[in-house]
Amino acid sequence: EPEVTQTPSHQVTQMGQEVILRCVPISNHLYFYWYRQILGQKVEFLVSFYNNEISEKSEIFDDQFSVERPDGSNFTLKIRSTKLEDSAMYFCASSRGTLAYEQYFGPGTRLTVT
Amino acid sequence: QKEVEQNSGPLSVPEGAIASLNCTYSDRGSQSFFWYRQYSGKSPELIMSIYSNGDKEDGRFTAQLNKASQYVSLLIRDSQPSDSATYLCAVKGDKLIFGTGTRLQVFP
Numbered sequence: 390e391p392e393v394t395q396t397p398s399h400q401v402t403q404m405g406q407e408v409i410l411r412c413v414p415i416s417n418h419l420y421f422y423w424y425r426q427i428l429g430q431k432v433e434f435l436v437s438f439y440n441n442e443i444s445e446k447s448e449i450f451d452d453q454f455s456v457e458r459p460d461g462s463n464f465t466l467k468i469r470s471t472k473l474e475d476s477a478m479y480f481c482a483s484s485r486g487t488l489a490y491e492q493y494f495g496p497g498t499r500l501t502v503t
Numbered sequence: 504q505k506e507v508e509q510n511s512g513p514l515s516v517p518e519g520a521i522a523s524l525n526c527t528y529s530d531r532g533s534q535s536f537f538w539y540r541q542y543s544g545k546s547p548e549l550i551m552s553i554y555s556n557g558d559k560e561d562g563r564f565t566a567q568l569n570k571a572s573q574y575v576s577l578l579i580r581d582s583q584p585s586d587s588a589t590y591l592c593a594v595k596g597d598k599l600i601f602g603t604g605t606r607l608q609v610f611p
Contacts (some may be wrong), residue, residue, distance in 0.1 A: 422599070432547060432591065432601040445598050478545050488534050489554050492599060494546040 391415040393495035401501045402471055410466045410498045412481030419427050421464045422482040422492060423456065425449070432480065438464065439487070471502045505530040509596050509602035514611055522579040524605050526592030529573070535595040536568055540588045541604065546592055551577060570584045582609045 394413045402408050414421050423435040436446045438456055455467045464483075468475055478499050482492040505550045506529040524538075533552055539547035540608045551566040553559045553575070565578040575594070579586055589604040 404579050432593075434598045434600065437598065438572045447598070478546075488595065490535075491537065491552050493549060494539075497546045 391417075393481055393483055393493055395479075395495040395498050397498060399499045399501070401503065404473060404502055407471050408468050408471055408500065410468075410479050410481075410500070412464045412495055413462050413464075414464055414481065414483030415493060416462075416494075418483035418485050420444075420487055420490075420492075421456075421458070421485045422484075423466045424480045424482060424494075425477040426480065426497075427477045434483055435466070444487075461475065468500075471500075473502050476502045505594075505596065505600055507592055507600050507602035509592050509605045511552045511603055512559065512606040514605055516582050517519055518557075518584060518609055518611050520580060520582050520609075522582045522586065522609070524577040524579075524590050524592075524607065526575045526594075526602055527573055528575070528592075528594045528600075530596045530600075530611045532538075533596045536566070536575045537593040537595070537599075538564075538566060538575075539591040539593060539601075541591055542588045547593075547601075553607075579607075582607075584609050584611055587610065588599070 395410045421438045426432045434448045437444045473482040478497045479498045484490040484492045508527045538551040553566040553568045563580045567576045591604045592602040
């Protein structure tokens with residue numbers, strides 16, 4: 390069964406450094422998403438991406454964040470200058486369509502900012 | 504602010520019993536409703552989706568939706584210890600919004 394994959398599983402970085410989190414969505418899916426979950430808190434939407442552009446973003450997704458689909462399979466989240474409060478699990482998800490379609494989540498990347 | 508509310512639990516049920524998980528949402532324009540299961544340290548795993556009023560059954564799981572009351576529920580029949588996890592209600596309007604989750608504990 391096709392799955393969303395994410396790399397790395399754990400990333401440790403120093404405050405102020407740039408990080409890139411990588412995802413490979415399910416191959417026939419067209420919509421891609423990033424979510425984050427701070428330890429002990431709820432899963433929060435960051436951004437959705439369709440047809441090579443952002444379709445929705447939350448107030449969390451400020452200028453420090455960007456997303457890209459650099460090739461036909463990868464979908465990346467870049468954080469330009471990490472802060473301590475960016476420490477969280479970051480989940481990538483994908484879906485075939487938008488409204489009445491299920492989103493399937495990858496295993497996540499645990500980002501630790503020191 | 505669009506909200507999804509769940510009782511954080513824990514909800515403790517004996518093995519073999521029915522577990523009932525509830526969720527309310529604030530956005531009347533929401534179109535799609537999902538239940539995810541999340542084990543500690545893992546990612547959300549989709550277990551049910553429901554789009555229209557009424558019940559939807561899949562194995563031991565039944566999702567119920569009442570749009571007039573803005574209420575979604577999940578019933579787990581014949582609960583097993585392996586069902587012990589946090590159950591996340593998620594509601595989609597323009598984006599998918601998650602509740603904080605209900606922790607379910609199934610004891611032998």
